[in-house]
Amino acid sequence: METVVGNLCSPFLLSQLGNSRPCLLKLRTSAASRVFKCCFAAAIKVRAAASVAVVEVEPTEPIVVQNDGISSNNILACPICYDPFSSSGDPGLSVESASGSSFQCGTCKKTYFGNETHIDLTTASGTKDYGESMPVTTEIFRTPLVSYLYERGWRQSFTVWGGFPGPEKEFELTKDFLKPVLGGGNIIDASCGSGMFSRLFAKSGLFSLVVALDYSENMLKECYGFIQQEENFPKENMILVRADISRLPFATGSVDAVHAGAAIHCWPSPSTAVAEISRVLRPGGVFVASTYILDGPFSLIPFLRNITQRTKQISGGQVFTSESELEDICQACGLVGFTKVRNRLFVMISATKPT
Incomplete structure (x- = not known):
C-alpha cells in the first residue's frame, strides 16, 4: 500500500520549499501609503475545463488593504531579525538589479548578496564551512536535472495524475481569488519552482512587484533563463529571491498577496510556513x-493515516487526506474566510488576513 501512495505522491512534489527598527532602504518607491478597496464577487466562475467546479463566495464588506509606512516595493527584510534592509548597489528591485546588489540588516549587521540570477536571503547564506540539508521533498528540487525537467513535462503530468487544470486555467482561478487585492500591489510567488506562475503574474500587469521565491538555486536559475528567452518581458x-518558506525575508505586514502553486505538500512544516505567510501579509492580504x-475513494484505503504519516517521515512532505486539514492550518495561523475549489484530487484554497 505504501508503494501505491508513493507513486501517487511523486509527481506532485515541489520545492519548498519583535520590535522593528527603522533602517534606510535605498529603493525606488511609490507613495508610502496606499489604500485598495475591493469587494468579493458574489460568485467566482471558474473558466476552466468543464470538469472544474464553480466555487461560490458569499458577498462581504469591502476589504481595505492599508500600507502604513512600507511601500509596495519596500518589503525585503532580514530573515534573522525581520528588520527592513539598507541597500547598496542598484537602487531598484528588478531581475537585472540582483547581480552586485547587497542588503544589510540594521540590527544584526549581516549583509546578504545577490548573484547573476537571484538574491540569497536564507539565514545560512554566506557561511563557508556549514552546510544544511533539507528533507527529500526539498532537496530533490535543488538538483539540476529535476529543475530542468520541471517545466518540460514534470508539471504537466499533474493534470493526468490529479486533475490540475493546467497553468493558464490555474492562473485564472488564482486571479479570481486575488480580486480583493488586485490593483498594483505586490505578490510573493512562494515555492515558485521555475517561475511558471511568477512570469504570468509579471506579464499580467496586475502587480507592481512580483517576487519569485524558492529554496532551490537551480530552480531560480531556470526561472532566470526562461525570463531571458522572452521578448519584452x-x-x-x-x-528572484532564494529563501526558506519557514523564514520569509519580508517585513511584517508588507505583502498584499502570497501564491503557492502545488507546493504546500512539500513544505517540511506547512503550519510554520503558513504562520510566516500570515505574518508578512497586510490586513486584508490574500493567501x-x-x-x-x-x-474520496482513497479514504477507503486501510490504515491510510498510518501510511501518510509514514510517507511524511520518509519524504519530509505532507499528504493531505481532507479539506478540513487545510482549513485548520489557515485558521490556526490567523487567516479567515477559507474558500476552495476542487477537481478530482486537485484543490485550490484561499484565506485572508483579518482587517
Missing part, C-alpha cells in the same frame, strides 16, 4: 495555494 517588475487531497 517586464523585468523591472520582478525579482492562495493549490495542492492535492487523497480523499
Whole structure:
C-alpha cells in the first residue's frame, strides 16, 4: 500500500520549499501609503475545463488593504531579525538589479548578496564551512536535472495524475481569488519552482512587484533563463529571491498577496510556513495555494493515516487526506474566510488576513 501512495505522491512534489527598527532602504518607491478597496464577487466562475467546479463566495464588506509606512516595493527584510534592509548597489528591485546588489540588516549587521540570477536571503547564506540539508521533498528540487525537467513535462503530468487544470486555467482561478487585492500591489510567488506562475503574474500587469521565491538555486536559475528567452518581458517588475518558506525575508505586514502553486505538500512544516505567510501579509492580504487531497475513494484505503504519516517521515512532505486539514492550518495561523475549489484530487484554497 505504501508503494501505491508513493507513486501517487511523486509527481506532485515541489520545492519548498519583535520590535522593528527603522533602517534606510535605498529603493525606488511609490507613495508610502496606499489604500485598495475591493469587494468579493458574489460568485467566482471558474473558466476552466468543464470538469472544474464553480466555487461560490458569499458577498462581504469591502476589504481595505492599508500600507502604513512600507511601500509596495519596500518589503525585503532580514530573515534573522525581520528588520527592513539598507541597500547598496542598484537602487531598484528588478531581475537585472540582483547581480552586485547587497542588503544589510540594521540590527544584526549581516549583509546578504545577490548573484547573476537571484538574491540569497536564507539565514545560512554566506557561511563557508556549514552546510544544511533539507528533507527529500526539498532537496530533490535543488538538483539540476529535476529543475530542468520541471517545466518540460514534470508539471504537466499533474493534470493526468490529479486533475490540475493546467497553468493558464490555474492562473485564472488564482486571479479570481486575488480580486480583493488586485490593483498594483505586490505578490510573493512562494515555492515558485521555475517561475511558471511568477512570469504570468509579471506579464499580467496586475502587480507592481512580483517576487519569485524558492529554496532551490537551480530552480531560480531556470526561472532566470526562461525570463531571458522572452521578448519584452517586464523585468523591472520582478525579482528572484532564494529563501526558506519557514523564514520569509519580508517585513511584517508588507505583502498584499502570497501564491503557492502545488507546493504546500512539500513544505517540511506547512503550519510554520503558513504562520510566516500570515505574518508578512497586510490586513486584508490574500493567501492562495493549490495542492492535492487523497480523499474520496482513497479514504477507503486501510490504515491510510498510518501510511501518510509514514510517507511524511520518509519524504519530509505532507499528504493531505481532507479539506478540513487545510482549513485548520489557515485558521490556526490567523487567516479567515477559507474558500476552495476542487477537481478530482486537485484543490485550490484561499484565506485572508483579518482587517
